[in-house]
Amino acid sequence: MTTTTDQTTMNPEVIALGDPNLSFSFAERRTMMNFIQTLILWILAGIAAIPLISVLYMLISRGGARISMSILTELPPAPFEQGGGIGNAIVGTLVMVAIASVISIPIGVLGGVYTGLINPNSRFSATVRFVGKVLTGFPSILSGVFVYAWLVIVMKTYSAVAGGLSLAILMLPTILLTSEQAFRMVPQRMKDAAYGMGCNATQVATRIVLPTALPGVMTGVMLAVAGASGESAPLLFTALFSNYWIGSFTEPTASLSILIYNFSAMPYENQIELAWTASLVLVLIVLVFNILSRSFGTRRV
């Protein structure tokens, strides 16, 4: 590193072989530490990947073993009964997620239009944004407690509507924040051009920004739907469970997640097998919506 450096770097032989002072050797403590830390990081990353691999393996081997058309279309079995299926739980989950979407998508997207487009820098928008961020960390079970206190006590019955409403509360912040983000991603000059043409704020929002930002909005919606399909805690005392097909929106309704919860604690092998099959179906539903959200996201403006 002293005066010799100049001479050695000028030497063509040294240039070909590399400067011995810059050589890579494990004998040096710093290099060794670097290697050890990298190794530890690889091990930690490996540990982080184990649970997912184990869960997927179990879902495919235990859940996949029982999967068949009759499982997907039959009603859950009574204790000691063999066979049976999870048909009503699949329908119930989809119905409640649909109810939740109908409630939360308009509110979330319109709220996003206000905070992202109509009046982004106002104090009110900042408040809405803040409430949205806080709500993303809202414990899902409290959404169930709230809907119980608000709706179930009044209606005097557990119902699909109450279940859907509790899921809607959990979907709302995701839709709000991602759609706001999507509206802000629309280039300012597109909005300016539309205003310059004499459009009013509504026309800019509905004709220019919404169509342009639609992929981003759909990403958020699909993510929210995926999250809601996997939720179980809020359904425990809003939709409860039912062993029969859904007849109306105002009666207790089955869902895949509550079926898994109930059957996992049962001492019967048949029910436990069904819980694994239901888990496989539930994970597939969640993954389908996740993949959909991704496929929208790639078509960026």
Add this chain to the structure above:
Amino acid sequence: MAKTSKPVPPSNGSVSRPPTAFEYGYDKSFRFLTFFAGLLIVVLLAYIFWKIGGQAAPAMRQYGLSFLTTVEWNPNTNEFGILAEIWGTLYSSFLALIFGGGLGIAVAIFLTQGFLNARLAWVFRLIVEMLAAIPSVVFGLWGIYVLIPAIRPMASWLHDTLPFIPFFSTNLAGPGMFPAMIVLSIMILPTVAAISQDAFKAIPMKIQEAAYGMGTTKWEAIRKVIIPTASGGIFASLVLGFGRALGETMALAMLIGNSQQVSLSLFSPATTLASLLASTFPEAGANQIGPLMYAAVALLVITMAVNIIGTIIMSYTSRQTVT
């Protein structure tokens, strides 16, 4: 912004015309509709507090603060206390924060600091994101039938060899704090990893290059330059991960054992506020609803406080990195 819809006098011979009354009203009502949607979201949060608080008020008056400091939960004698639940909630979340938070930060470093080529990094990112997509109840099922049998030999070995350490003072009979903590760690890992990745990505490349230029090894740069620079975002990710762990319900209701006791032991069954609600609410008698609502208020206050702190830290640090 842009208030373009004021009526202007018509100009003859021009293609432009002032908005009709219908267009004017349509614009006004649409804007009001979006404002109303935003308002609804704010009102919703306030209404949640008011509604749960209102249901809990009678129980709060009846049991007072001793509710928070006693352990007994006995519907037959009308004795209710949630000290064990508060302890279990904080203890399990804290343990999960140590393990899941550490792993999450490790994953974030692994993914952002060039340890993998682009394709492998994509696969690994997918693995972590899928971890976040697995429903809590599926992790609960996995915990009962895969995790608990797998860790039982290790737990009994630790108990047999080191019974004098308070963490290992009881044997793992089945459900308990330890399996619950592991599943909770898995569930907060994606949250911590995602938010700290954003913090790492926000660091300008030249800071890293300056460190290498000084002759640091990769890890010296990570430890002494990258992590301190991203520390605000990492801290926010840990606080938000902690908030997530506090409110997590189903996996804990299935794995923690639901037993009212305050214990340091990792292998004894415990309980949390969320799992108390999950396991007691569906079959609760009339006298239990009030105390359960009181417990819900306790959970609401704890989680909202942690989440608000995390959100504020995150908005503060992200504003800092931009400028």
